[in-house]
């Protein structure tokens with residue numbers, strides 16, 4: 001399945017940083033973040049909550065627009081190797097200039113320059129979704145939403161929320177989502193990863209999102225599954241992430257195939273690929289092995305993913321041609 005053109009909608013930019021890249025930056029800056037890595041140079045963490053801490057520690061090595069420019073290139077090189085032709089990445093002004101609008105614009109400019117270069121040289125198109133961090137609280141999310149509103153456009157196409165799903169409830173963030181929506185941004189929220197089906201329902205009803213990051217635990221409530229299918233809410237499913245973090249034991253236990261059979265629009269992504277020892281190519285291989293999904297099934301899901309992308313119609317038409325290859 002390596003050669004199939006792929007669309008990825010759920011990728012955390014810092015979470016996609018190759019560990020050697022972060023180690024190199026830390027060395028350049030004389031930063032001691034050795035605890036982030038194991039003896040083989042992979043990221044080391046015990047569970048999801050420890051993962052969030054390690055994620056932030058690794059991110060501390062990214063300190064300038066130039067660092068993010070290099071990061072985008074490093075990440076898209078990996079995407080291209082897996083056959084990804086279109087990708088949406090979560091970017092956080094929290095980590096890029098501390099939510100100051102002026103500083104954020106400099107980071108964004110640097111990322112866009114790298115994205116342009118990658119589109120030219122690697123054939124991968126990238127767009128950004130500004131993401132607030134749930135465990136940083138609603139007040140900081142408002143500042144993040146202001147950054148989003150100021151930079152909404154053809155490259156920043158969406159707004160979302162990541163972080164610790166166990167803290168607070170979606171409606172705490174309603175102001176931020178309303179602000180982003182009014183600025184023309186499309187909306188997604190992490191839910192139904194660590195929270196149960198009610199967290200998915202709350203994100204849909206209280207924030208008005210059209211996509212859910214993960215959302216897989218909706219399977220525990222079949223009335224909700226029917227509602228998602230009927231309303232066309234799209235799930236950004238990251239099977240390898242869920243298996244590595246222990247939400248499901250194996251790919252065969254993962255509900256993606258059942259959600260798909262029940263008419264929910266599922267898509268396939270990697271979340272934080274080096275943390276979860278995955279790539280888009282590996283996700284495809286594992287799904288093929290677990291559910292015997294064939295090329296036709298993967299092509300249908302790639303098209304479904306592009307339909308759910310937040311980019312403009314011209315971009316979709318161009319990428320659509322690549323998916324037919």
Ligand code: ADE
Nearest residue numbers: 012015162163190271272
């Ligand atoms: N931040 C990075 N990866 C995440 C995930 N899988 N869930 C919530 N927040 C995240």
Ligand code: ZN
Nearest residue numbers: 162190213271
């Ligand atoms: Zn995620």
